Amino acid sequence: DPTLDPHSAIPSYGFQPSATQKITPRNPALLHRSLAHEPDTVTHAGGISLTLSSGRTVIDACGGAAVACIGHGNDEVLDAAVEQMRHVSYVHTGAYTTSSAEDLAAIILDGNPYGLEKAFFVGSGSEAMDATMKLARQFFYERGNLERKNFVARKQSYHGTTIGAMSLSSNLPRKVPYEPLLSKNVSHVSPAYAYQYQLPEESEEQYVMRLAGELDDEFQRLGPETVIAFVAEPIVGATSGCVPAPAGYFRSVREICDRYGILLILDEVMCGIGRSGSYFAFEQEDVVPDIMTIGKGLGGGYAPIAGVLVSEKVVRGLRDGTGIFNHGQTYQAHPLSCASALAVQKIIKRDDLVERCKRMGHFLERQLRAALAGRKYVGDIRGRGLFWGIEFVRNGESKASFEPWVEFGYRVQRKAFELGVAIYPGAATVDGVRGDHVLLAPPYTVAEAELRVIVRVVAEAYGFAEGDVEQGNLI
Ligand code: PMP
Numbered sequence: 001d002p003t004l005d006p007h008s009a010i011p012s013y014g015f016q017p018s019a020t021q022k023i024t025p026r027n028p029a030l031l032h033r034s035l036a037h038e039p040d041t042v043t044h045a046g047g048i049s050l051t052l053s054s055g056r057t058v059i060d061a062c063g064g065a066a067v068a069c070i071g072h073g074n075d076e077v078l079d080a081a082v083e084q085m086r087h088v089s090y091v092h093t094g095a096y097t098t099s100s101a102e103d104l105a106a107i108i109l110d111g112n113p114y115g116l117e118k119a120f121f122v123g124s125g126s127e128a129m130d131a132t133m134k135l136a137r138q139f140f141y142e143r144g145n146l147e148r149k150n151f152v153a154r155k156q157s158y159h160g161t162t163i164g165a166m167s168l169s170s171n172l173p174r175k176v177p178y179e180p181l182l183s184k185n186v187s188h189v190s191p192a193y194a195y196q197y198q199l200p201e202e203s204e205e206q207y208v209m210r211l212a213g214e215l216d217d218e219f220q221r222l223g224p225e226t227v228i229a230f231v232a233e234p235i236v237g238a239t240s241g242c243v244p245a246p247a248g249y250f251r252s253v254r255e256i257c258d259r260y261g262i263l264l265i266l267d268e269v270m271c272g273i274g275r276s277g278s279y280f281a282f283e284q285e286d287v288v289p290d291i292m293t294i295g296k297g298l299g300g301g302y303a304p305i306a307g308v309l310v311s312e313k314v315v316r317g318l319r320d321g322t323g324i325f326n327h328g329q330t331y332q333a334h335p336l337s338c339a340s341a342l343a344v345q346k347i348i349k350r351d352d353l354v355e356r357c358k359r360m361g362h363f364l365e366r367q368l369r370a371a372l373a374g375r376k377y378v379g380d381i382r383g384r385g386l387f388w389g390i391e392f393v394r395n396g397e398s399k400a401s402f403e404p405w406v407e408f409g410y411r412v413q414r415k416a417f418e419l420g421v422a423i424y425p426g427a428a429t430v431d432g433v434r435g436d437h438v439l440l441a442p443p444y445t446v447a448e449a450e451l452r453v454i455v456r457v458v459a460e461a462y463g464f465a466e467g468d469v470e471q472g473n474l475i
Contacts, residue, residue, distance in 0.1 A: 040052045040053070045060070045072035045073055046072050046073040047072060047445075048061075048071055048442065048443060048445075048446060048450055050072070050422065056420075057420070058421060058422050059453065059457075060072070060442075060443075061422055061423050061440050061441075061458075062441045063301065063441050063442065063443055064301060064424075065270065065441070066237065066270050066271075066275055066297070066387060066439070066441035067296040067297070067300065068300055069273065069274060069275065069296070069297040069443055069444050070300050070344055070347055070348065070443055070444065070445055071443040071445050074344075074347070076343055077302045077340055077347070078302075080342065080343035081302065081303065081339055081340045083339070084335050084338075084339030084340075085335075088335050092328075093328065093332050093333045094328050098338065100335050100338035100342050101121060101333040103338075104121065104342045105118065105119035105121075107342060107349070108309065109309065114280075115288060115311050116292070116309045116310070116311055116312075118315050119309050119310070120307060120308040120309075120325075120332070120333075121308075121332060121338060121341075122305075122306055122332050123304045123329070123331055123332070123334070123337070124160070124295070125159075125160050125165075125267075125269035125295035125306045126161045126166075127165075127306065127329065128295060129159045129162070129164060129231075129267060130163075130164035131308050132231075132291050132293055132308050133164050133168070134164075134325075135310065135314065135325060136151075136228045136229045136263050136265060136290075136314075137149070137228055138318065138325065139318065140228060142317055142320065143317065143321065145225075147225060147226050148227065148228045149226060149228065150186070150222050150227045151167075151168060151183075151185060151228055151231055152187055152189060152215070152222070152227060152229075152231070153169070153170065153188050153230070153232065154188055154189055154191045154192070154231075155170045155189070155433075156171070156239045156433060157171070157191065157231075157232065157233055157236060158170075158171045158174070158236075158237065158239045159231065159233075159269075163178075163181055166182060167182040167185075167186045168186055170239070171239045187218060187222065189211075189214050189215050190211060191236060192245035193236070193240055193243050193435075195243070195379065195391065196399055196434045196435065198246070204246045205248065209252070211249060211252075212253065212255075212256060215230065215256055216256050219256065224262065228262070229257075229263035229265045230253060230257055230262060230263075230265070231265040231266075232245075232265075233266070233269075234266055234271055234285055235270075235276055235387060237270035237271060237439070238426075239435065240389070240391075240426070240437070241389030241391055241426045241435060241439050242388055242389030242437075243389065244382065244383070250282070251286055253287070254287040264289050265292065266289040266291075266293075267292070267293050268281050268282070268293060268294050269293050269296060269306060270387075271384075272292070272293075272297060273294055273296075273297030273298055273345075274348055274354035274357050274385070275297050276384040276385040277358035277361050278354065278358070278385075279354050288311070290314055291309070292308070292309045293307065293309070295307070297344075298341050298345070299337060299340055299341040299344060300341075302341070302343075303334070303336050303341065304334075304337055305334070305341045348444070353445065354444070356444050356445070360442075360444070360448070361383075361384065361387075363451055364386060364388060365383070367452060368455055368458075371458070372455075376396075376466055377394065377402075377469065378392060378462070379391045379393035379396060386440075386441060386442055386443075386446070387439075387440075387441050388440045388441075389426070389437045389438070389439050389440075392408045392409060392412070392436045392465075393436070394406075399434070400434070402469075406469065408469070409425045409436045409438050410425045411464075411465040411468060412425070412438050412461045412462050412464075412465045413438050413461075415461035415464045416438075416460075416461035418461075419457045419460060420457060421454050421457040421458065423438045423439065423440055424438065424439040424441065426438060438458070440454065
């Protein structure tokens with residue numbers, strides 16, 4: 001047998017990667033989002049800047065998608081990550097825990113007055129949403145409430161890419177091809193999106209009452225005793241561009257859920273951990289969720305991590321039943337991720353970055369309004385903390401979005417990138433669904449001078465896009 005002789009050539013079976021094969025940027029082995037366009041290669045990321053392989057530097061004004069909350073390349077986080085890897089790089093959470101995972105849960109939960117009792121860490125926001133769906137179902141399963149099997153979520157929401165999380169989502173461009181694979185146990189009610197959907201003759205209070213009525217009707221249609229939970233983002237991120245709900249909306253939602261014993265799940269993967277100017281976005285809504293998710297600002301991009309925070313009520317439900325949440329992923333609460341996130345959270349607390357985020361957010365809002373309000377195609381400027389969306393409309397009166405092929409938001413984003421500032425483009429409109437936008441989410445450590453540059457460049461990029469439309473230069 002030739003394989004027993006270490007000096008003999010190992011026979012080749014099937015595919016063998018060649019050591020001499022030249023990998024060129026024209027032939028990437030990585031499957032990118034688009035097979036037609038390769039993304040830029042980033043060779044260095046530090047503070048608020050990204051350096052590209054071309055040598056060009058851009059300001060990262062969106063932190064990926066609202067991820068980099070303390071900026072890039074923070075030495076304290078790097079040291080904590082290395083230190084963790086020296087001591088424990090991996091253990092399975094079915095049998096062990098680590099002090100990083102425990103301390104991370106504690107730094108988030110200790111002293112919270114909201115009855116959030118336990119945390120559960122996974123690798124991404126999508127996984128967190130899937131875990132949440134299972135946890136919520138199990139809460140009822142443990143009590144023998146087997147008929148509870150439905151979720152109600154909202155149109156124009158985004159909860160993730162996995163089959164469960166995508167079932168909850170209603171981001172049509174990302175969802176439509178996979179419809180047959182998705183859960184049939186999820187239905188969707190209207191978003192709380194005043195700029196587009198509050199009627200001109202309606203007060204904010206009446207709009208909230210209409211939305212609350214629709215939710216109640218949906219619970220009635222399904223049979224409230226069959227509903228597990230209502231799921232919503234307190235500030236809608238990726239799909240509509242930083243849309244906070246009208247005042248009183250979440251209080252009404254909480255009330256209706258409580259009426260029928262339905263759980264309230266809040267997805268703070270994007271807007272949580274300080275991004276909105278409070279540590280949790282729900283704190284500005286005067287409600288408390290039964291289960292919630294956090295993600296991007298948790299690890300700040302230093303390692304893949306997201307989390308599920310579970311209320312005392314749901315933990316008790318499990319404890320009174322089997323006492324087991326049988327959802328074991330190989331890499332859950334990974335030590336590297338937990339140690340990195342713990343270092344990020346310590347910095348946020350020590351440097352009072354949530355307060356800073358709120359303060360800088362006010363500054364950003366003033367700058368954005370001064371530079372963009374009243375421009376021909378700027379429909380709405382909205383957000384909280386350092387989480388701001390600018391919505392573009394073809395017609396300020398009707399608020400109709402541009403046709404999808406105009407790609408107005410993408411046009412602004414591409415031009416801003418050329419001019420040296422990275423912002424996050426929104427979904428183009430599909431099937432009459434509205435909302436063409438760009439999103440800004442700089443780190444909480446951003447300086448006023450940097451915000452001035454960001455806003456100046458975004459306004460300039462907008463000017464180019466407006467010019468393209470005016471001149472019919474739309475290819
Ligand atoms: N929920 C929300 C609100 C999000 O914005 C996202 C990601 N944009 C997710 C869930 C999914 O997170 P991930 O991409 O980490 O899976």
